[in-house]
Amino acid sequence: MTTATSPNYETVIGLEVHVQLKTQSKLFCRCRTDFGAPPNSQVCPVCTAQPGVLPVLNKKALEGIVKVGLAFGCAITQRTYFARKQYFYPDLPKAYQISQFENPVCKGGEVRISSSSGQKTVHLERIHLEEDAGKLLHAIGSTELPYSLVDLNRAGIPLMEIVSAPEMSSPEEAYEYLTVLKATIQYLGVSDCDMEKGSLRCDANISVRPRGETKLGTKVEVKNMNSFRAVKDAIAHEVDRQIGLRESGGKITQETRLWNEAQGATFSMRSKEEAHDYRYFPEPDLVPLDLASDWLEEIKKTIPELPHHRRARLVSELGLSDYDAGVLVGQKELVDFFEEGLNSFPSEKKKDWAKPLVNWVTTELLGRLNAEKKSVKESPVSALNMAELVGLIQSGQVSGKMGKDIFSEVYESGESPKKLVEKKGLSQVSDEGELLKFVEEVMQENPGIVQDVKGGKERAIGSLVGALMKKTKGRANPQLANELFKKKILS
Ligand SMILES: [Zn+2]
Structure with a gap:
């Protein structure tokens, strides 16, 4: 693996992390959230988008995101709104996702990490609440299906999206950031942050620029990493690719790329031209949310030692x-x-x-x-x-x-x-009398080494101690044995 550092270029990394909030029911309905349940066994008219239903916000999820916001020193928005993020995809039954756009629950904040140059602060732009989409199944086991299956168990699962400022400058810093984020969230008890179970997902925005330049380079979004190590490897690879392109006179295109773990490389998924326009607008089925300050105070009291x-x-x-x-x-x-x-x-x-x-x-x-x-x-x-x-x-x-x-x-x-x-009967022989017996035996069996020690090669005592340890099957106290040999031979 390459090191992703160059004397001529500076790397700029921002991370978008989706974390599943540990709640018993989904964000806007009463369906359960158990991992590994049979497909479509945790669905209802709300999360499958049947006509005439209305979402109701899960208070526990809101509490979770507020705790995380407080732990990272974010400003908690007093009046917060939900918004519709619209796109078409088979795993999204409503054809829009309820998310947040303006006035997310948390703004600002910071994550303190240790980097090679000491302590470093990575600022947060925002943390907002949104619902997850479903899951598409294209194969069962190793058999490709000629069609795709949809599992809506995940649809409506509460997520928080944590968006960092583009302030990390190496794959190692990104790794450290994720580690601190995960540890803090786990301490708060609001998520398992288990990447393998999909309760934490991370996308990386990566760009490079000549050292000393202030304008950001063209950024590339990299997705599909399923461990912290994969995030680090994918970033390292992408940085090298971008530097290589620049060095050879090529042009970096703004695009989304997928990390392929097996090949250790990223591959283009879609370019900027194909990017979605989500046409956000305020969610009309949910009222604006006013967070009472005494409620916030109550939550503050539950924050443990971080x-x-x-x-x-x-x-x-x-x-x-x-x-x-x-x-x-x-x-x-x-x-x-x-x-x-x-x-x-x-x-x-x-x-x-x-x-x-x-x-x-x-x-x-x-x-x-x-x-x-x-x-x-x-x-x-x-x-x-x-x-x-x-x-x-x-x-x-x-x-x-x-x-x-x-x-x-x-x-x-x-x-x-x-x-x-x-x-x-494994206890160590630390009794002088008992040990002395072994010391004398070893000395009798190794007269040559004893002579060496007498002749000034004090370091040879080590091999006597070794022999003694062997004799006692490791039970002797080696420091004491060493002293006893010295005493017997040298005084
Ligand atoms: Zn439901």
């Missing part, structure tokens, strides 16, 4: 690095798991044991979970058991090497590490 606050707290309270704290807060369930474990430590140990706990959680546990495609919620090792194991290691009762074996067993059995250690 990722960037939590990150800062983990750094200042526990002395974690900004990087570690960032990895943890990037997934709400991960940081919840970490803090649950942390809180089981004796309070005077919390600060010292926090970093080892981070290491165990983010390398051993996440490594294993990722390999098995499991989420933190599905972890067979509970937060308390994870903390217990780290406690055993930190207090010297179990060696780090032994800890890995115990971890594997806890992962398989779900048992408590303490119980496992007791049952199997």
